[in-house]
Amino acid sequence: MDLQLKGKRALVTGSSSGIGAAIAKTLAKEGATVAIQGRNHQKVNQVVQDIVEQGGYALAATGDLTQNEDAQKVIDTVLETLGGIDILVNNAGAYPLQSWTNATVEDWIENFETNVFSMVRVLNLLLPHMKTLEWGRIIQISSNAGVQAFPGAPHYSATKAANINMSVSLAKELSGTGVTANTVSPGPIVTEGWIDFAQDIAQEQGWGTDLEVVKRKFLEMMGGLPSGRLGEPEDVANLVAFVASPLAGYINGANLRVDGGQTPTVN
Secondary structure, three states: OOOOOOOOEEEEOOOOOHHHHHHHHHHHHOOOEEEEEEOOHHHHHHHHHHHHHOOOEEEEEEOOOOOHHHHHHHHHHHHHHHOOOOEEEEOOOOOOOOOOOOOOHHHHHHHHHHHHHHHHHHHHHHHHHHHHHOOEEEEEEOOHHHOOOOOOOHHHHHHHHHHHHHHHHHHHHOOOOOEEEEEEEEOOEOOHHHHHHHHHHHHHHOOOOOHHHHHHHHHHHHOOOOOOOOEOHHHHHHHHHHHOOHHHOOOOOOEEEEOOOOOOOOO
8 A cells, every 4th residue: 555655754753762763664664754853863873874774765853852952953953954844753752660659749740741741842843834734644652551541650651641632632723734633552562662671570570581481471461462462663653654644634633552452442
């Protein structure tokens, strides 16, 4: 299927690794020019290099989106280089494991700064421009924790619920502009960060270090998934690429889960 993304310009935040990098590479394979954003110059440049070596088009936009000046610098770099942005994938975020008993108010503020306010900064800077194009796609990456809160990460769960709510509000705000706003909510995805997290659990549980064994034990601990497996970054990236395409124009204000059936709800 031709997703009609050739010539589209995309910014994927938090795309120097993990799900964000997979999204950026998938959009590039579909013909989009992609701006790679992250805080680590080396990691950002590596993703750019990977895309270019595969025949795609990408540029680096390094900066910390929790800082106003850096966010402005990132957006200025992208707009000056590409002349505009058609697709924004708001993916940058953090997943701290702290319970109600050990997460301080300062921890909550920091996580909202990273997972919510960084998105707000990018949106405030790009929305006026995207409206003038009369076509665009905004995709917020949330989590199934946004509708089924995790007990070990209350502040993270709250930020992910906020991301979903933001997309619904955006879809209404952008009514009639040609710009849609949606959320994609992954479940457990085997990224570098997930592997580190799972290996810590494996050490505690005595599962050993073989990744396939750890993944199987983790699934068993969860009670299994209807899909029978954990997700891969490409599972998320493929859905994002479709939602970012002209083919998805009638999808708006939606929260689309990619969680292997983990979230037991009809909505």
